[in-house]
């Protein structure tokens with residue numbers, strides 16, 4: 202079931218279109234990513250979906266509601282976590298949860314929610330004393346306190362260390378498993394690749410492609426590269442003779458073999474035939490950034 206439908210969305214600031222032509226649909230129960238470089242119009246797009254900004258043209262439907270006309274109804278079904286935390290430093294964790302819960306007719310039990318985001322032990326801590334990861338998890342709990350069917354999360358893990366980032370991804374996966382549809386704005390390729398079922402790549406206010414992460418990467422015709430240390434002597438000619446292999450280079454004791462098709466299978470079989478094992482084997486393929494580059498001529502990474 203489609204829960205969000207955006208058609209030809211356009212938003213101007215001072216006469217400049219920052220969202221120029223965005224069309225997308227989000228299906229119930231998926232994690233839908235909005236990925237693109239800084240300033241691409243991602244936040245503005247989701248703010249129009251959440252009813253926080255008025256669009257200039259185009260249509261937006263969220264669970265059958267129009268965000269610009271049905272704001273109150275929308276608020277009870279859509280939870281939003283925005284980029285910057287707006288809580289006062291001195292507010293305690295439980296006070297923030299209690300306050301946000303009071304905005305809703307049928308709020309979630311916030312004690313259970315705090316437990317789910319791993320903050321039960323911090324209920325009496327002041328917001329200003331929380332670590333970056335804890336603040337982020339609190340903002341996720343606040344976005345979920347109204348029992349939303351859709352959660353919109355903007356730059357979820359910016360500023361977090363790698364462990365806190367992975368913990369947050371795991372949390373979001375669990376929230377989705379409980380039935381909440383998630384729209385995730387990000388400029389982290391790894392986050393998009395690991396977490397999202399489908400992604401809209403956005404550049405300069407326009408959607409350049411929508412697909413699964415694997416589907417986007419598969420659009421890039423790029424050689425794969427395999428790196429390994431051969432366990433014994435091996436004549437390069439053995440590998441070069443394989444139709445899948447386009448190039449073989451040596452760097453110290455490491456071989457770099459590039460090619461297309463089922464390269465790994467072909468190389469492994471040839472090595473096995475010659476009694477050689479590939480040590481420290483690594484496979485490098487195309488990434489989402491390669492896909493973005495192929496589609497726009499630009500890279501997402503700053």
Ligand SMILES: Nc1ncnc2c1ncn2[C@@H]1O[C@H](COP(=O)(O)OP(=O)(O)OP(=O)(O)O)[C@@H](O)[C@H]1O
Nearest residue numbers: 214215219237238239240241242243244245246388
């Ligand atoms: N209220 C505003 N008034 C004027 N310009 C704005 C306003 N909000 C955003 N912009 C501009 O609109 C463009 C798109 O901003 P937006 O925040 O939607 O991009 P983004 O893709 O989310 O990027 P980021 O990841 O940097 O937030 C940017 O050039 C930004 O400076």
